[in-house]
Amino acid sequence: MAVDGLKSLEYRGYDSWGLAWKEGGKLSIKKEIGKISGVDGSLLSDDCHLTIGHTRWATHGGVTQLNAHPHLNEDKTIAVVHNGIVENYQELRDDLKKKGHMFLSETDTEVIPHLIEEELKTTGDFAHAVRKACQRFKGRYAVLAVHTTSDTLVAARTGSPLIVGVEKGSGYYIASDTPAFMKHTRTVQYLDDGEMVVTDGKSILFSDIATGEERHKREIEISWTAEAADKGVFEHYMIKEIMDQKESVARAVNQSDEEIMTVANAIKNAKGTFLAGCGTAGKACMAAEYFFSVVAEHHVNFTPASEFKLYHHFLKPESLLIVVSQSGETADVLEAMSVAKAKGAKVLSIVNVVGSSIDRASDYTLHINAGPERAVASTKALTGQLAVLLLVSYALAGKLPEGKKLLLETAAQINDMLNPRYVERLRKLAERIKEREDLYIIGKSWNYPMALESAIKIQEVSYIHAEGFAGGELKHGPIALIEEGTPCIALFGNDEVTPDILSNSVQLKARGAFVIGVGPENNEIFDEWIRVPDVGNAQALANIIPIQVLAYELAIQRGKDPDMPRNLAKSVTVK
Numbered sequence: 001m002a003v004d005g006l007k008s009l010e011y012r013g014y015d016s017w018g019l020a021w022k023e024g025g026k027l028s029i030k031k032e033i034g035k036i037s038g039v040d041g042s043l044l045s046d047d048c049h050l051t052i053g054h055t056r057w058a059t060h061g062g063v064t065q066l067n068a069h070p071h072l073n074e075d076k077t078i079a080v081v082h083n084g085i086v087e088n089y090q091e092l093r094d095d096l097k098k099k100g101h102m103f104l105s106e107t108d109t110e111v112i113p114h115l116i117e118e119e120l121k122t123t124g125d126f127a128h129a130v131r132k133a134c135q136r137f138k139g140r141y142a143v144l145a146v147h148t149t150s151d152t153l154v155a156a157r158t159g160s161p162l163i164v165g166v167e168k169g170s171g172y173y174i175a176s177d178t179p180a181f182m183k184h185t186r187t188v189q190y191l192d193d194g195e196m197v198v199t200d201g202k203s204i205l206f207s208d209i210a211t212g213e214e215r216h217k218r219e220i221e222i223s224w225t226a227e228a229a230d231k232g233v234f235e236h237y238m239i240k241e242i243m244d245q246k247e248s249v250a251r252a253v254n255q256s257d258e259e260i261m262t263v264a265n266a267i268k269n270a271k272g273t274f275l276a277g278c279g280t281a282g283k284a285c286m287a288a289e290y291f292f293s294v295v296a297e298h299h300v301n302f303t304p305a306s307e308f309k310l311y312h313h314f315l316k317p318e319s320l321l322i323v324v325s326q327s328g329e330t331a332d333v334l335e336a337m338s339v340a341k342a343k344g345a346k347v348l349s350i351v352n353v354v355g356s357s358i359d360r361a362s363d364y365t366l367h368i369n370a371g372p373e374r375a376v377a378s379t380k381a382l383t384g385q386l387a388v389l390l391l392v393s394y395a396l397a398g399k400l401p402e403g404k405k406l407l408l409e410t411a412a413q414i415n416d417m418l419n420p421r422y423v424e425r426l427r428k429l430a431e432r433i434k435e436r437e438d439l440y441i442i443g444k445s446w447n448y449p450m451a452l453e454s455a456i457k458i459q460e461v462s463y464i465h466a467e468g469f470a471g472g473e474l475k476h477g478p479i480a481l482i483e484e485g486t487p488c489i490a491l492f493g494n495d496e497v498t499p500d501i502l503s504n505s506v507q508l509k510a511r512g513a514f515v516i517g518v519g520p521e522n523n524e525i526f527d528e529w530i531r532v533p534d535v536g537n538a539q540a541l542a543n544i545i546p547i548q549v550l551a552y553e554l555a556i557q558r559g560k561d562p563d564m565p566r567n568l569a570k571s572v573t574v575k
């Protein structure tokens with residue numbers, strides 16, 4: 001069961017994995033470098049209980065067996081798994097070393113079991129010792145701990161997610177995300193920051209880490225099913241999720257008018273609206289700057305969430321921060337929210353994972369309803385985010401029905417695009433360019449952030465060096481990179497900036513580039529043309545679809561695993 005749970009969380013990190021379980025009054029440990037996908041669940045015997053496990057995305061210390069979790073104290077009586085970073089670990093480790101503790105790994109995590117051991121000497125109670133240890137951590141963490149002499153599992157969180165799955169009559173699961181236990185239960189209880197939980201499998205007690213005060217939690221039913229998180233007939237999650245866009249875009253558009261208008265009014269009344277997100281979600285925010293400008297003539301400011309802190313001088317209690325996140329757990333986004341809240345500003349989040357930390361900490365939320373996204377490369381979440389942001393910009397312009405109509409038509413066009421012939425065409429294009437080590441993408445207006453997003457998609461799954469530019473910027477430097485045959489993709493629509501991007505394409509062609517046009521109309525400049533329907537102000541959503549398929553095909557043809565690219569993890573819960 002624990003092995004299966006870990007397998008379904010592997011997308012969060014796959015540098016190494018490990019388990020600790022209680023067996024005959026001792027802790028048994030198994031840890032390995034690499035992915036857990038191929039491991040047989042029978043390595044855990046039937047009479048083991050209180051099992052903890054971890055899949056690691058390395059932060060402190062390389063990818064080695066010693067650095068893999070669980071980590072233990074010297075006499076191997078306490079085992080701990082941990083997400084996040086204990087920022088003051090050096091200070092804690094120095095202190096513990098002076099008390100005679102010895103450390104085997106390079107991780108921050110290893111201080112935790114030693115610190116619990118120290119606290120245990122004075123309290124004698126395992127849960128209390130974990131509480132005391134947690135009070136000394138700085139940073140974001142989610143921790144699970146077991147002890148040989150205690151029949152309880154203790155978990156605590158600050159900043160990194162932890163969710164309890166309640167299987168009536170059978171027991172409890174505690175995990176960083178619901179897929180870990182979705183096959184067994186969809187009833188959950190969320191831990192909030194600064195809370196811990198103690199369970200012996202039969203009962204469960206939530207409390208405050210700082211005060212020890214008991215906390216009462218609601219049971220919530222999650223609507224996603226285990227099947228929705230499966231690959232189904234597809235070979236990889238990435239292509240399954242690209243294909244899910246046949247329906248997911250329409251689901252994103254299906255928002256309550258009342259909620260959209262509440263959000264639009266909050267934007268209208270705000271004194272300064274900021275947008276923040278990371279990676280792909282950040283590109284959706286950047287596209288929204290153009291949506292708000294073109295559709296609603298309203299100024300908003302985008303900053304990558306990791307940079308937002310530096311803009312706090314501009315925040316007032318009347319400001320609004322809009323954050324966009326698929327997972328709802330991204331540490332940089334949570335930090336941006338704290339910065340805004342500290343200034344009394346309100347936060348609107350556009351998230352996929354219902355009940356996630358970002359969702360629960362927001363003043364207003366719009367869910368994109370994309371269903372579980374498991375591939376590291378975000379695809380359907382992006383088009384859902386774009387759809388919701390475009391819809392809000394139409395609402396702000398007082399044209400909500402027009403926006404809905406456009407987006408539902410776009411959803412239908414995307415449904416038509418994702419047919420086997422279209423995919424085959426992109427497979428052939430991938431064959432032509434797969435050996436190239438550099439690739440450039442240009443766009444203007446909302447196609448500029450889509451050019452940046454195209455680069456992310458191609459980089460992360462195929463490892464081709466891909467870069468996106470605003471088409472007009474080429475002549476200011478990047479055009480020096482173009483050589484005979486360099487593949488360059490031009491993203492365009494049918495609008496006032498199309499002539500500009502066509503001139504930029506001519507400039508590329510004149511330097512020998514192999515120019516691939518992605519947009520509604522062919523042009524003699526293009527060596528290859530990938531047709532995308534003309535969907536006006538929603539062009540960003542349609543143009544990114546062929547790029548997602550192309551990135552997937554490039555990964556497959558270059559022999560890479562598109563679902564688990566090197567060095568990455570799906571939920572980035574560290575800063």
Ligand code: F6R
Binds near residue numbers: 279324333376
């Ligand atoms: C790239 C990708 C990442 C995420 C980023 C933010 O394909 O998926 O760039 O977009 O890590 O994650 P969320 O949306 O979960 O906040």
